[in-house]
Amino acid sequence: MHTGSHYKLKEFLLWTRRDIYWLILLATLPTVLYQVFGYTWVAIPWVPVAMIGTAAAFIVGFKNTQTYNRLWEARQIYGGIVNLSRAWGIQVKDFVATDPTATPETRQEIIRQLIYRHIAWLTALRFQLRESRSWENLSQPHNLEYARFYRIPEKESTLNDELKPFLTEAEQAYVLGKKNRATHLIALQSAQLRELADQGQLDNFRFIQLELLLKECYDQQGKCERIKNFPYPRQFSSINLFFIRLLVILLPFGMLNEFTKLGEAFVWLTIPFSVIVSWVFNSMERVGESTENPFEGGANDVPISALSRTIEIDLREMLDETNLPPALQPINNILM
Secondary structure (H helix, E strand, O other): OEOOOOOOHHHHHHHHHHHHHHHHHHHHHHHHHHHOOOOHHHOOOHHHHHHHHHHHHHHHHHHHHHHHHHHHHHHHHHHHHHHHHHHHHHHHHHHOOOOOOOOHHHHHHHHHHHHHHHHHHHHHHHHHHOOOOOOOOOOOHHHHHHHHHOOOHHHHOOHHHHHOOOOOHHHHHHHHOOOOHHHHHHHHHHHHHHHHHHOOOOOHHHHHHHHHHHHHHHHHHHHHHHHHHOOOOHHHHHHHHHHHHHHHHHHHHHHHHHHHOOOHHHHHHHHHHHHHHHHHHHHHHHHHHHHOOOOOOOOOOOOHHHHHHHHHHHHHHHOOOOOOOOOOOOEOOEOO
16 A cells, blocks of 8 residues: 555656557557658558547546455455454453453463464464465566565565464464465364353353354455455456557557648657557556455555554553554555
8 A cells, every 4th residue: 555645756657667668669660660661551540549549448447446446345344354353352351251260360361362363363364365366466577576665574474483473383283284274263263262151251142242253254354355366357357458458559550640730740749649648548557457456465455464463463452462563664655
């Protein structure tokens, strides 16, 4: 997520510079053929180019609206995770009773286990959401190049290391042996709640309330997985790409006659103006593309790492801990 007022123009140009090189080449080739070699037949009427541009503008606008909706839905889902995590912490702290024969330290340890295991669930979930999918765009050269300006915490550490502070060795070994680690962490939470209820440390009402929160965790996790595992429909993404590429190829051919009307020397203006118009359309397509997958680790993603760290700090403060990790800060205005 970009935390500044806006992207700077030089950042946008750096991000799209590979496209700009091709746009210059596409604009220069027909102009040279027309003006230098006298192949005036390469010029085409402006009307069909304008019609294709209109269609491209509609489809680009449609895609960008839908990809923004995916991003905003993902942010709402993670906002729900923030809220239910705080609810989990306060209810665990207040609901769990204690065996009259047990010490206060025993009760505190049970509460710590339930809260730490929830932090482990957040950790496993964010690592799962950062896994690559074949349709995602982070591996494309222009995104890889821009990724040098920020850091993705999940790419710099392992789930094994991140889980160590929050789980016992037995729990960690059990969870890492599963494919969907987050799912089984919630199952471990439920198993401990059932054990506490059997021991009389949770009455039926409080047991049900905490189980409902676990169900809500599953609901929010499932919503994240739906966005992660179901891409923006490929047919819409493909037609958007085809229309934009067709437009940027035909654009200089259509501009030749228009600038010729101003005078022979003005034909060379086809190159800069074609590049500018093509860059506008191509950049809009790039923006939509970068918003398609809000969990992949791109600069415009939902900052799930920072949100998870915020939740961790809140929950550990509920345990009255003081040795807390710092909140994640933006790097070059990019917050992960």
